[in-house]
Amino acid sequence: MIQVPVFDPVIHAPGRLQICAMLSAVDQAEFATVRDAIAVSDSVMSKHLKLLEDAGYVTLRKSPFNGRSRTWLALTANGRKAFTAHVAELNRMATTTFQSDVSSK
Amino acid sequence: MTDDQSAENALKSIHKTQAAAGDRFSRDTWSYDLPYSVLVAAFVGGLGLPVPFDLLVPIAAGGALGGLAWGWARKHGVWISGTTPRRARWVAAGLGIVIGALAMAAMFARIEGGGVVFSLAAAVAAFVAALAGSRWWRAVYRREMGLSA
Numbered sequence: 001m002i003q004v005p006v007f008d009p010v011i012h013a014p015g016r017l018q019i020c021a022m023l024s025a026v027d028q029a030e031f032a033t034v035r036d037a038i039a040v041s042d043s044v045m046s047k048h049l050k051l052l053e054d055a056g057y058v059t060l061r062k063s064p065f066n067g068r069s070r071t072w073l074a075l076t077a078n079g080r081k082a083f084t085a086h087v088a089e090l091n092r093m094a095t096t097t098f099q100s101d102v103s104s105k
Numbered sequence: 106m107t108d109d110q111s112a113e114n115a116l117k118s119i120h121k122t123q124a125a126a127g128d129r130f131s132r133d134t135w136s137y138d139l140p141y142s143v144l145v146a147a148f149v150g151g152l153g154l155p156v157p158f159d160l161l162v163p164i165a166a167g168g169a170l171g172g173l174a175w176g177w178a179r180k181h182g183v184w185i186s187g188t189t190p191r192r193a194r195w196v197a198a199g200l201g202i203v204i205g206a207l208a209m210a211a212m213f214a215r216i217e218g219g220g221v222v223f224s225l226a227a228a229v230a231a232f233v234a235a236l237a238g239s240r241w242w243r244a245v246y247r248r249e250m251g252l253s254a
Contacts, residue, residue: 017115021122025190025250026183029126033182037125065179072184087119093112 005089008082010055015040015048020083023058023075031060031071049073057082127250129181137177138239144170145204145235150228153211153219185246193246200238207231 011020018038023029035045052058057079061072075083144166151162178184187197211227214220 012115014115014118018118018122021119022126025123025126027186027189028178028184030182033129037122037129087116090112090116090119094116 003084003088005092006085007089008086010051011083011086015044016052019048019052020075020079023073024080024083028072028074031073034073124250126183127247129183134243138236140173141170141239142232142235144173146228146232149204149207149211149231150224152208153215153224153227154221159215187242190249192249193242196238196242196245200234200242203234203238204231207234
């Protein structure tokens with residue numbers, strides 16, 4: 001299925017783009033794993049997740065482990081769709097730049 | 106974001122993050138694939154065993170498979186069911202069909218009185234299929250994630 005390119009400002013912020021990129025490669029990822037991968041603090045990570053969750057792009061699931069609670073994150077179907085559309089738009093923009101660079105030479 | 110260089114940077118950032126996530130899950134995986142294949146073999150072979158082992162062995166193997174997957178996800182902080190990305194999904198589906206067919210054959214052989222020898226043969230075939238399938242799945246997954254082999 002071809003995804004229609006759509007720029008999504010909720011996804012595009014660097015931290016959220018990385019969160020969505022990581023979640024798009026897996027089914028679920030643990031909060032700390034994603035936080036460490038994108039090198040942000042707990043509070044920054046939580047703010048990004050709140051925005052993504054409010055947009056309906058990410059779900060959070062608490063799971064007890066060794067007496068502590070671990071949070072698992074996953075992209076929703078809408079989130080996966082929005083991320084794919086956003087990447088398609090980025091590709092379109094990058095291709096347009098390349099073509100205009102070539103034609104201007 | 107409006108400038109096009111930023112689009113390129115964003116794409117690079119996406120690729121880098123996806124590669125890091127995929128790498129985390131798909132490196133040094135013999136410690137998962139070998140026990141996984143043994144448990145799949147036990148599950149399939151168990152279905153061909155006489156009563157009550159035709160029930161006990163598959164249930165134990167199924168439970169152990171769940172535990173293996175759960176432990177792996179805990180250790181690596183990521184869970185991949187095998188249904189994404191697109192090409193890897195087809196490998197997983199193909200493996201599921203082969204294992205399912207072997208499981209059906211083992212059950213059918215038990216009903217027809219095929220004996221333990223057939224059950225063992227089905228288990229060996231399931232082990233080979235599971236190991237080859239899981240290695241193939243990981244290779245396809247790594248390729249789709251843009252990771253080195």
